[in-house]
Amino acid sequence: MLPRLSQPSSALAVSGLLIALLAYPWVVRAQSASVLEVGKFSMAPEGDALPPGWKPLTFKKIPRHTTYTLVRDGETVAVKAVSAAASSGLTREIRINPKEYPIVQWRWKVANVLQKGDVSRKEGDDYPARIYITFEYNPQNVGFFEKAKYEAINMFYGQYPPIGAINYIWESKAPKGTMLPNTYTDKVIMFVVESGKEKLNMWVGEEQNVYEDYKKAFGEEPPMISGVAIMTDTDNTGESAAAYYGDILFKKAPN
Numbered sequence: 001m002l003p004r005l006s007q008p009s010s011a012l013a014v015s016g017l018l019i020a021l022l023a024y025p026w027v028v029r030a031q032s033a034s035v036l037e038v039g040k041f042s043m044a045p046e047g048d049a050l051p052p053g054w055k056p057l058t059f060k061k062i063p064r065h066t067t068y069t070l071v072r073d074g075e076t077v078a079v080k081a082v083s084a085a086a087s088s089g090l091t092r093e094i095r096i097n098p099k100e101y102p103i104v105q106w107r108w109k110v111a112n113v114l115q116k117g118d119v120s121r122k123e124g125d126d127y128p129a130r131i132y133i134t135f136e137y138n139p140q141n142v143g144f145f146e147k148a149k150y151e152a153i154n155m156f157y158g159q160y161p162p163i164g165a166i167n168y169i170w171e172s173k174a175p176k177g178t179m180l181p182n183t184y185t186d187k188v189i190m191f192v193v194e195s196g197k198e199k200l201n202m203w204v205g206e207e208q209n210v211y212e213d214y215k216k217a218f219g220e221e222p223p224m225i226s227g228v229a230i231m232t233d234t235d236n237t238g239e240s241a242a243a244y245y246g247d248i249l250f251k252k253a254p255n
Contacts, residue, residue, distance in 0.1 A: 036101055038092055038228050039248035042076045050090065051079060057089040057229055066232050071244075073109070079245040081129070081232035089132070089231030096225040098135075102211035102253050106131060107246030109203045110170050110194075116237040117172035119190050122183045124172075128241035131168040131248070132229035133210060135222055166213055168206070170194040170243075179217065189217035203246065210250075 044051045048069055058065055064086035071080045079090065110128045118124025164187045171178070171192045178195075182188035191213060193206055214222035232243045 034252050036094075036096060036250040037247065038094055038096075038250060039079075039106070039230075039245070041070065041079050041245065042247050044070050044077055046070050046072050046077055053094075054090045054092050057091045057231070059087060062087045062235055064235065066234075068230075073244055076246065078107075078109075079230065081230070081241075081243045081245065083128075083232045083234040083242075084240040085234055085238045087126075087231075087233035087235040089229045089233075091132075091227060091229040093227045094225070095136070095227075096250055098211045098214065098222045098225050100252060101250040102209050103207060103251040104131070104133070104168075104210050104248070105205070105207045105251060106248040107203055107205050108170070109244040109246075110200055111242040112200065112240075113170070113172040113197055114234060114237050114239045114241060115172070116239060119169065119171050119174050119178070119180065119192065120183065123236050125183055126234045126237045126239070126241075127169045127171065128232055128234075129170040129243040129245070130231050130233075132165060132231055133168075134165045134226045134229075135214065136224045136226040164188065164214075164218060166191060166210065166217060168193045168208060172196070191217075203244075209253075 039051060039054070041051050050056070050068070051070060056065075056068075064084070065088035066081050066083040066086045068088075068090050069080050069082075070077055073080070108129050108131075113128060114124075114126050116124055117126050117128075119127075167182065167188060167190045169190055169192055172195070174192045174195055176192055176195050178190075178192040180190055182190055191208070193208065194204060210225070211222060228248060230245050230248075232241055234241050
């Protein structure tokens, strides 16, 4: 979920969340590579240690946190997320050119969907699994008033928040292919990649064109990607969920 917001402080709080997600992006310099491995979970050792390059994402007003553990599932190691009326995530700060690396691929497995989950309602803004991709702020791409708002946020937090984000989610009810703004902010656009119970307890491979999805969501060319997060959250619905996240990578488009 995104934190519940009062109207006067909503823009500031959302900006704070996005800053918390991806504060100091690690710049990808190996631009000649055909694949960028953002989350190579399968090569990490089992145990409680976080995957290399990833860090916890927690929220001050949400005391119960989802647990993330590197576990062996069948032939591979993956991140297992367990959430009980809780919310937190793992983030990787990384800077990627979406025009050069437009394709994101990942694998995930979900044990259950949420009975009260509903992407169209604030009280249903929980997901057994989601991939969160943020995009950096560029002052050349905004108008005067929007720029002034970002400057104010920069003065308050000491840095600029991302300009927006895409969420790829496993939803409970909305059909695959649904795209709509998050119920808390139109700076975050939700893409329903999987929905319902049909593929529960199965590893499912996904592929999305982030470059095209950003243009579809925001109607303009995307800026640089500033980072990636995974999140399993159930604090709005008060339910429980378990999910597994496999490797996450970005690829160049085929010629």
